[in-house]
Amino acid sequence: MTTVAKAVKKTAKTKGPKPADIPPAHAGKVGVLLVNLGTPDGTDYWPMRRYLREFLSDRRVIEWPRAVWYPVLYGIVLSTRPKKSGAAYAKIWNRERDESPLRTFTRAQAEKLGAALAEHKHIVVDWAMRYGSPSIETVTKSLMERGCKRIVAFPLYPQYSASTTATVNDKFFEALMKMRFQPAVRTVPAYYDEPVYIDALARSIERHLASLDFEPEVVIASYHGIPQSYAQRGDPYGRHCEESSRLLRARLGWDDNRLLTCFQSRFGPEEWLQPYTDKTVERLAREGVKSIAVFNPGFVSDCLETLEEIAIGAGEIFHEAGGRNFTHIPCLNDSEEGMAVIEALVRRELSGWV
Known part of the structure; x- marks a missing residue:
């Protein structure tokens, strides 16, 4: 028998606490x-x-x-x-x-x-x-x-x-x-493509639209923007936003004309991801669209950018450009x-x- 084998055999015979006697590790x-x-x-x-x-x-x-x-x-x-x-x-x-x-x-x-x-x-x-x-x-x-x-x-x-x-x-x-x-x-x-997230957005949108006394002709998914230079340097954010919108369209059964993807909250002189939400809202109204809805799938909770910039600001832009019915769909929040x-x-x- 080799030295190693003898050591293993000796260890196996060594008496010690049984597994049940060993206290569990404290994981905290x-x-x-x-x-x-x-x-x-x-x-x-x-x-x-x-x-x-x-x-x-x-x-x-x-x-x-x-x-x-x-x-x-x-x-x-x-x-x-x-x-x-x-x-x-x-x-x-x-x-x-x-x-x-x-x-x-x-x-x-x-x-x-x-x-x-x-x-x-x-x-x-x-x-x-x-x-x-x-x-x-x-x-x-x-x-x-x-x-x-x-x-x-x-x-x-x-x-x-x-x-x-x-x-x-x-x-x-x-x-x-x-x-x-x-x-x-x-x-x-x-988790931009997680089924539980896409389904939650869809159900939130469906419930909100069912509560309205008008039917939005266009629904805008307004994401917070980033400078185009960030995306060019490899930031995947824009692609993630597009994929969230694509999956949401499929879940709702809508086409590209019903659900648009836009970007908001730009800051400074650089070009940011486009199309811009404010410019799109204004354009739609001037083209004769009378009813729209806007929601913010990139925001987990309502905040300045959703409540003031979109619910108030984008609504004012739409009405001033000739639009009639505007609604902001709340974020998922703690729903x-x-x-x-x-x-x-x-x-x-x-x-x-x-």
Whole structure:
């Protein structure tokens, strides 16, 4: 018998605790962190300025060289835009809670997800904002302090972009870099083509249209835009948006003329992904289209860009150009359909941990 064989045989005969006597490994709690874009703490100048400075200083959002961008940011943008943005936020501000709708909906999504996962006593659900508060670092630390040794981070963006999904992941991993003891982590990928997401959008649209006293001739899927240069450098966002629209058309049984894809919220002098939502809304009205609906499939929750820019702003453009009937279809928010999407994706990513 070889030396190795003798060692194996001896080990096999060695007495030790039976498997039933060995205590189970302590896995700790599992954290689920929902992350959305962000929100100012108020509509006045200084809260808006703090928020915009953090947002517009992000290299993922503005990719210009700092030597070019910072003089514009600090010399012009942060002097003029806080007042303008504050006035826009004031139109849609949640006065009862004194906060933006985005904060209200994100909190509600986390609370409802926690209730949906209540059968797992060791799961802790929380939420954070990429810009503003509560910050990703603060909430990540809090999850660790509450005993979470594993964390699933969920950037709440259906379509991937470096300026949204990637910057959330950047900030999450920056928080981990400061920790001596790090949790095991997972991040939820983009879900622009997930059947549960497409079906939720379709059912939300169908329910809203059924409640109207008119039939929209055209329905516009308005996604947040990105500069064309970002797409040319490899950002897949535009392709993801087009694919979401294609799948949604198939699910609804509509053609390209009934459901249009457009892009909104452009900023600065660059060309952004086109066609532009505001220009399309105006064109349709001038061409004689009298009834349209607009929805925002790239936004998980209603916010400034959906409530002020689209529900109010795009509606005004349409009416001023000769349109008659305009409706904005709300985001999925914390609706039954919206929560079904979030819960399905989180449960999938928890597989093996729960």
